[in-house]
Every structure is written in structure tokens, then in C-alpha cells.
Amino acid sequence: MFFDFTEEQRMIKRMIREFADEVVAPGADERDKTKRFPVEIFKQMADLNLLGLPFPEEYGGAGADYISFATVVEELSRACASTGITYSAHISLGGAPLNLFGTQAQKEKYLTQICSGESMGSFGLTEPNAGSDAGGTRTTAIKEGQEWVINGSKCFITNASYAKFLALTAVTDKEQGSKGITAFIVPTDAPGFTVIDNYEKLGLHSSNTTELVLDQVRVPEDHILGKQGEGFKQFLITLDGGRIGIGAMAVGIAQAAYDKALQYAKERQTFGNSISKYQAIQFKLADMAMQIELARNMVYKAAWLKDNGRKFTKEAAMAKLYASEIAMSATHQAIQIHGGYGYMKEYQVERFFRDARLLEIGEGTSEILRMVIAREIGC
Structure with a gap:
């Protein structure tokens, strides 16, 4: 067994530790107090090519591994946990589904924006009555012509206020149970889509935690992520x-x-x-x-x-x-x-x-x- 980092992993660790100590940590207490989202920090991380760290270079990522990703999350969280969870969700929840299940066209359109920092990564799964029981999803998507009409709500969603789009789950066939749940890529500025940022939390005050409300939100058929019925x-x-x-x-x-x-x-x-x-x-x-x-x-x-x-x-x-x-x-x-x-x-x-x-x-x-x-x- 080999427990040492590769030279690339060591380089990333040195860089992110220095960044965490010099850029992230100094303002952590003030951000916690004022509940201010660390926008400037993520702009700097984009310049360092960290926002697409484990994703392919062809989509603007750095082509690094998940050990490097874990190292970056650890060091950011050591300095400021709000920054750490924002980054972790951006990569593992926002970008990863696109990278794993998206079509070439979807990756070129959406994953590139995650990697560049043009959009923060976000992920819509949890609902008021579907947390641990994610199979209990009640948000629905009904096919009308060449479009899907989505209605429902999501809660406790990280980064959505700073996301131009996100992947979320909706029931497309209620008779199929969890096999009737489909994932969709949905623009957050779509008519009928509302992002509400008013939670009062115990901690992680400068991370963005939101409620999503979807009222007759329409998306084209090519906004399905992966295959219909495989969202769960x-x-x-x-x-x-x-x-x-x-x-x-x-x-x-x-x-x-x-x-x-x-x-x-x-x-x-x-x-x-x-x-x-x-x-x-x-x-x-x-x-x-x-x-x-x-x-x-x-x-x-x-x-x-x-x-x-x-x-x-x-x-x-x-x-x-x-x-x-x-x-x-x-x-x-x-x-x-x-x-x-x-x-x-x-x-x-x-x-x-x-x-x-x-x-x-x-x-x-x-x-x-x-x-x-x-x-x-x-x-």
C-alpha cells in the first residue's frame, strides 16, 4: 500500500493551503456574522482553475482526481466551512451529475459553465416530504408536446441563488415508484422558477441555502439528464x-x-x-x-x-x-x-x-x- 501523494497532489495541497490561510480564513468570522456569500473567493478560485478540478480538460476542467478534490475541500473547510460546503456542492452535486450522465451537448453547454465559475453548481433533490426518503419525491414533470411542465418545490438546496441552472428530480411516471423519477436540467431564470433565500440556520451562515418553487416551469425534451426514469x-x-x-x-x-x-x-x-x-x-x-x-x-x-x-x-x-x-x-x-x-x-x-x-x-x-x-x- 502507498500512502504518499503524487507530485501533482502535493502541488495542489500546497496551493490550496496557502490560499485557505491567506485568502479564505481572514474574513471567515465576518462572513459568518454578516451571512455574506464568498463571491470574491470563488472568482479567485476560478482564476486558479479549481472550480472544475476533477472534470475533463475538454470542458474547461483541470482533469485532476478525487483525492485532489477531497484535499481542496478539507483545506477550505479548515479555514471556513461555509466556503468548504459551497465548493463541495459545486463540484460533487452540481458538476458531477452533468459529467456522469450528461450528453456531449449538455456538457459543452452546462459543465463548461460550472468549470469556469460562470454558474455555481447546484442540485435539487430534497423536498419538504422527501429528505431521507428521496423516493418520496412529489415534484412532477408532465409531457406536453415537445416540452416537460414541472411543478413542485425543493428545500435546503445549496448554491441555487448563484446558479444559472441546476439538475433536479421530478416524477414522470408515478406508477413506477422510484423508477418513475427523472432528472432534468432546469434554468433558474425560467418563467415560474423561484429561488427563495430566507432560511435562518444554526451554522454555515455564509453558504447559500435556498428553497425552490416551480410553478408550470417548461423545459424542452433535451433537458432530460441521462435517461427518463433513471433520475433516482x-x-x-x-x-x-x-x-x-x-x-x-x-x-x-x-x-x-x-x-x-x-x-x-x-x-x-x-x-x-x-x-x-x-x-x-x-x-x-x-x-x-x-x-x-x-x-x-x-x-x-x-x-x-x-x-x-x-x-x-x-x-x-x-x-x-x-x-x-x-x-x-x-x-x-x-x-x-x-x-x-x-x-x-x-x-x-x-x-x-x-x-x-x-x-x-x-x-x-x-x-x-x-x-x-x-x-x-x-x-
Whole structure:
């Protein structure tokens, strides 16, 4: 087994770490406070050719691998989790379905805009009554002549306010259950399409989370993504890749919390010693370091399997599940190590704690992921 990065992966890691420290981190607290979307950061990332990182060069991508993608998500999330989730969703949910299932013409028209940053990537799956049960989709698409008429709503959709189009699911044949769900590419400026950005969230304040309302939205027949009736299957495949992104995001948040806690423990003096000299604190930090290392290895393994064309559903579910839970644990312990200061915004660990909480819910709750893993091991 070989655990080292390639030279290209090392170059990407060095570049994104420097970018995260110098460009992303300085304004993270202010963006969290004002809920300002990091538009300028993504313009700079477009200039660095990061917005199409794992996609083919013929569509404006960088042709890199998923390990590199995971590295970028981790480093961005270490600096600012809102930026991390925006990027992860842009690639793994917005661009990936187009790359995996789109026609040549669709890729040339839409994937190129994802890679250039002309449009942020977004993905419309979740509905008010169809979250974990994505097969319960109620948005409908009815064929009228050469067009499909879409009606329904989506909730908790990332990046849609900054997307010129997105892929979303709709029922085209209710008699077929999940096999009657089809994916469509829908322009967000289409008549009858409304994007509502008014959620009040616990964390990830500078990421864009929206509701979508579709009222008699018409799209041509060539806006079907992939084949009719295969939308549900396509989006399950998409979520496998997305879970690698969320796992990487969790590792980045956990690393940020650990770094702050270790630094504080070395500086904080009690009873004549730094608190890092006390075994109670040492054990907390040791557990954090161990868990982060394990989670990172799990994320990279899932990414490696994907890069090599191997089945990775189980590994992606495991990586996302474990990493999201250790992110919550690490941020919890970071606050505890900081004591009263950890409860104050000035010390940042409370932001890490708030931001980490979504990761046990989004792209498969911890409960659903355990069901996925149980299925994959033959239960």
C-alpha cells in the first residue's frame, strides 16, 4: 500500500493551503456574522482553475482526481466551512451529475459553465416530504408536446441563488415508484422558477441555502439528464461522491478545532503549568488527533477507490459517517478545552461546533448511512 501523494497532489495541497490561510480564513468570522456569500473567493478560485478540478480538460476542467478534490475541500473547510460546503456542492452535486450522465451537448453547454465559475453548481433533490426518503419525491414533470411542465418545490438546496441552472428530480411516471423519477436540467431564470433565500440556520451562515418553487416551469425534451426514469438511480450515484466531499469537510473542521485547542492548551496557564501538561487535557487532544487521522485516511481511501473505478459506496458512507461524528466530537472537546472562552465567538471554536452539526444530517443522515453500510455488508 502507498500512502504518499503524487507530485501533482502535493502541488495542489500546497496551493490550496496557502490560499485557505491567506485568502479564505481572514474574513471567515465576518462572513459568518454578516451571512455574506464568498463571491470574491470563488472568482479567485476560478482564476486558479479549481472550480472544475476533477472534470475533463475538454470542458474547461483541470482533469485532476478525487483525492485532489477531497484535499481542496478539507483545506477550505479548515479555514471556513461555509466556503468548504459551497465548493463541495459545486463540484460533487452540481458538476458531477452533468459529467456522469450528461450528453456531449449538455456538457459543452452546462459543465463548461460550472468549470469556469460562470454558474455555481447546484442540485435539487430534497423536498419538504422527501429528505431521507428521496423516493418520496412529489415534484412532477408532465409531457406536453415537445416540452416537460414541472411543478413542485425543493428545500435546503445549496448554491441555487448563484446558479444559472441546476439538475433536479421530478416524477414522470408515478406508477413506477422510484423508477418513475427523472432528472432534468432546469434554468433558474425560467418563467415560474423561484429561488427563495430566507432560511435562518444554526451554522454555515455564509453558504447559500435556498428553497425552490416551480410553478408550470417548461423545459424542452433535451433537458432530460441521462435517461427518463433513471433520475433516482443517478442521484444515488451522485450522493456517493458527495459523501466524500462531506467527509473531507468534516476532517477540515475537526482539524481546525484540534489546532485551536492544542494552541490554547499550550498557552493557557493554571496552577503554575500550561493545561497541556495535565493528563485530562492530553487525553482529549490525543483522541482528537487519532480520530482525525483515521477519518482522513477513510476519506482518501474512498476517493482512491472512486479514482480507480472501483465500487466505493460502502467506503464513502463509512467515511462520511465517521468523519462527521468525529467532527462533532472534536469541536465539542475544543470548546471544553477552552473553557468559558470556548463559548465566545472571539475564539472561533463555537463557529466550528455550529458548522459541524449539519454534517451528521446532509447527504445522508447518520441513521441512513448506517442503513447503507448494513446493506453493503449483506445485512
